[in-house]
Amino acid sequence: MLVLALESSCDETAAALVEGPVVRGEVVRSQTDLHMAYGGVVPEIASRAHLEAADSLVVETLKRAGVGLGDVDALAVTQGPGLVGSLLVALNFAKGLSMSLGLPLTGVNHVQAHALAPFLRRAGDPERRVPEYPLVALVASGGHTSLFLVRSPLDFVVLGRTVDDAAGEAFDKSAKLMGLGYPGGAAVERLARDGDKKAFKFPRPLAREGFDFSFSGLKTSVQTAYQKGNMDDEPEGSRRLADLAASFQAAVVDVLVAKLARAAKVHGVRSAVLAGGVAANGELRRRLVEALAPADVFAGLSEPRWCQDNAAMIGYLGGFQLEARHNILDLSAEARHRWPVGE
Ligand code: KG4
Ligand code: ZN
Helix, strand or coil: CEEEEEECCCCEEEEEEEECCEEEEEEEEECHHHHHHHCCCCHHHHHHHHHHHHHHHHHHHHHHHCCCHHHCCEEEEEEECCCHHHHHHHHHHHHHHHHHHCCCEEEEEHHHHHHCHHHCEECCCCCCCCCCCCEEEEEECCCCEEEEEEEECCEEEEEEEECCCCHHHHHHHHHHHCCCCCCCHHHHHHHHCCCCCCCCCCCCCCCCCCCCECCHHHHHHHHHHHHHCCCCCCCHHHHHHHHHHHHHHHHHHHHHHHHHHHHHHHCCCCEEEEECHHHHCHHHHHHHHHHHHHHCCEEEECCHHHHCCCCHHHHHHHHHHHHCCCCECCCCCCCCCCCCCCC
């Protein structure tokens, strides 16, 4: 089944054509440069940019896959969670395609789709090792940090979630405090390479308790350390700033790795998936593989391109939904700003 998928929940407009886990063609257009000056996503600017990009992205995706609209079997779209004005762009575009082409359309949960990204591969790539069900999955992005027990693509049980900031939000806010701009995850990672992660003693919030997360206290600790650190005194300040980035990153990594590894152990699964934008972090990926190896648990990591927002993951989960006739949308379907997985 050839599924055309669309995504516009935040600040990436994306389209993809997938057949099961095989990505036949895709395009992701990031709006980062439009929002950078504001230090965060501006909803009005985001929806406008989605609207301007949507049609050309679909045309380009079909071209890359070497197929026409007539070859598409079904449609999938991100229905939530996200910014409503942004979600509505892809949702309405998909409704229009569904009506004009007479194709079924399914509404996909963005967070749930992130968790399945490690199964994706490009057309022509050799088959890669993929996680096995049941598995545990941690989705850590700018808007979400949630831990799941996943029995099948359509059977997710929530084990825990953040009680305040998301992990990516902690990276972004700390980066902003350190003057590294927005979005800050990748910038913190780059700076941390030159730093000593033991230089600052930061808390590991809730590391040993349950499966919920909390990152807002850590951000406050970073702020205090930054203010006391005289980071503008050169050359010492630059070294201390790198130490601060490394110490902060180590605290987040410790918590995420500890919880995911413990969830795998408690639930007796052989695979643990790490997904979402934060999963692009090299230090986090290395540490997870190291932590899972002794227990012989497979670390399901997607290619970095599919950690960030994309439509391939939406099409992949959408394919299962379409087969199961799950959440098939008609013209009255609404965008869902909040949409806890499983509801
Ligand atoms: O999944 P995503 O593209 O969008 C959301 O659904 O939120 O995730 C974006 C988040 C941002 O907070 C960004 O700072 C973070 O992922 N991120 C990273 C890295 N690359 C992106 N965080 C840590 N290290 C990275 N290398
Ligand atoms: Zn996302």
